[in-house]
Amino acid sequence: MDIVKRLWLKAFFAALVALATLPVAQADQIGAVRFGVHDTHTRIVIETSSPVEFNAFTLAEPAARLVVNMPGASWAVRGLEGGSGQGHGLAGRFRFDPNGQAARLVFDLEEAAVVVRQFTLPPDGGGHRIVVDIEAAPVQTFTASSGFPTDSVTLTQLVAERAQVNYMPPRCERIRVVIDPGHGGRDPGAPGRFGGASESTLALNAGLALRDLLNSRGRYEVIMTRDRDVFLELDERIRVAQRAEADLFISLHADAAPNGNTSARGAAVYTLSDAGTTRARSRAMRDGEWIVTSETRTAEVNALLLDMSLREKRNQSLTFAESMLSSVSTVTPLFRREPLERGFWVLLDSQIPAVLFEMGFMTNPDDSRNLNNPAFMQRLMETVASSIDDYFESCGTAGTLRTAAASQQSGSALR
Numbered sequence: 525m526d527i528v529k530r531l532w533l534k535a536f537f538a539a540l541v542a543l544a545t546l547p548v549a550q551a552d553q554i555g556a557v558r559f560g561v562h563d564t565h566t567r568i569v570i571e572t573s574s575p576v577e578f579n580a581f582t583l584a585e586p587a588a589r590l591v592v593n594m595p596g597a598s599w600a601v602r603g604l605e606g607g608s609g610q611g612h613g614l615a616g617r618f619r620f621d622p623n624g625q626a627a628r629l630v631f632d633l634e635e636a637a638v639v640v641r642q643f644t645l646p647p648d649g650g651g652h653r654i655v656v657d658i659e660a661a662p663v664q665t666f667t668a669s670s671g672f673p674t675d676s677v678t679l680t681q682l683v684a685e686r687a688q689v690n691y692m693p694p695r696c697e698r699i700r701v702v703i704d705p706g707h708g709g710r711d712p713g714a715p716g717r718f719g720g721a722s723e724s725t726l727a728l729n730a731g732l733a734l735r736d737l738l739n740s741r742g743r744y745e746v747i748m749t750r751d752r753d754v755f756l757e758l759d760e761r762i763r764v765a766q767r768a769e770a771d772l773f774i775s776l777h778a779d780a781a782p783n784g785n786t787s788a789r790g791a792a793v794y795t796l797s798d799a800g801t802t803r804a805r806s807r808a809m810r811d812g813e814w815i816v817t818s819e820t821r822t823a824e825v826n827a828l829l830l831d832m833s834l835r836e837k838r839n840q841s842l843t844f845a846e847s848m849l850s851s852v853s854t855v856t857p858l859f860r861r862e863p864l865e866r867g868f869w870v871l872l873d874s875q876i877p878a879v880l881f882e883m884g885f886m887t888n889p890d891d892s893r894n895l896n897n898p899a900f901m902q903r904l905m906e907t908v909a910s911s912i913d914d915y916f917e918s919c920g921t922a923g924t925l926r927t928a929a930a931s932q933q934s935g936s937a938l939r
């Protein structure tokens with residue numbers, strides 16, 4: 525038999541085998557595996573012929589894997605009759621391990637990752653859907669959260685707990701914004717230049733203007749860390765935001781360039797840096813911030829939840845900082861076009877999206893004139909207020925999506 529004929533026969537028999545495994549109205553058949561790669565996470569969607577009980581968890585040893593247990597499920601994916609295939613994003617190659625009540629789908633992980641969501645969706649033109657979202661995580665976090673679910677901490681509990689404690693989507697009503705005019709009292713900040721006011725006075729002027737603008741919208745509850753010339757410890761500024769359960773924290777400052785440099789000018793927005801995140805983590809651990817100790821909330825679980833919360837905070841802060849920069853740039857030059865990262869103390873809370881706004885350089889004559897001009901300050905704060913409007917506008921859509929995911933987590937998928 526020549527080689528071509530042999531190949532044809534081989535293909536023919538392969539097709540026969542495939543035919544034999546075509547769906548035959550049997551329960552719990554896996555019909556498709558799909559992937560969605562997003563900025564922060566990879567979504568794995570597994571379609572099944574009927575609602576399937578499942579649980580997803582990661583294993584660190586002997587190799588990094590994601591396991592989706594689906595007792596009783598069988599494999600019927602057209603084109604992947606061998607039961608294996610190539611994933612996308614954080615999920616690498618996968619294979620189905622049919623084993624009756626121990627049937628499972630196993631994915632190689634491309635990097636350390638944690639399961640952040642797992643839930644089911646009803647059919648929408650196709651089959652029932654199992655949805656598992658995984659996010660890249662530091663190796664320690666991955667290792668701590670990996671392992672076969674035990675009675676004390678199952679991934680299911682973890683996800684449910686996360687839904688309760690993690691940073692919740694911005695509220696659409698009674699949005700709480702904390703405005704933090706920097707310095708004050710015995711700490712005047714940078715001294716006034718060119719006959720202008722000190723940093724603490726400029727920051728207070730800005731904060732009061734922003735407060736009035738936000739109040740006039742009737743949509744925000746504004747909390748000031750200070751509304752007069754008083755001294756306030758840095759940590760107390762964070763606590764004001766935490767007590768208020770704020771949705772956003774904005775600290776207002778004015779910059780001063782060193783060494784007689786008068787040319788540096790423009791506004792800058794800072795968010796929490798990597799080093800700052802490390803400090804924020806130890807700060808939260810030290811203060812026991814929202815860290816709950818219970819039989820199921822072990823130290824590892826708390827650490828994992830804290831990491832997730834910090835990541836979410838940084839993402840949100842960055843989103844807001846970017847929109848703020850583009851809004852602010854309509855009335856003032858920018859010192860840097862992108863948000864800058866720094867470990868400023870007032871940014872160290874572990875949950876509340878927070879930025880520090882340097883409104884301009886007091887050491888630059890043009891910036892100094894502007895910052896001391898109430899009409900300019902009003903225009904500048906109007907751009908900040910409108911970026912706050914933009915940021916919270918999406919709470920009706922993006923926020924709802926996340927709420928929906930959270931309620932699904934605590935629903936039927938988590939039995």
Ligand SMILES: [Zn+2]
Pocket residue numbers: 706707713714723777778
């Ligand atoms: Zn300052």
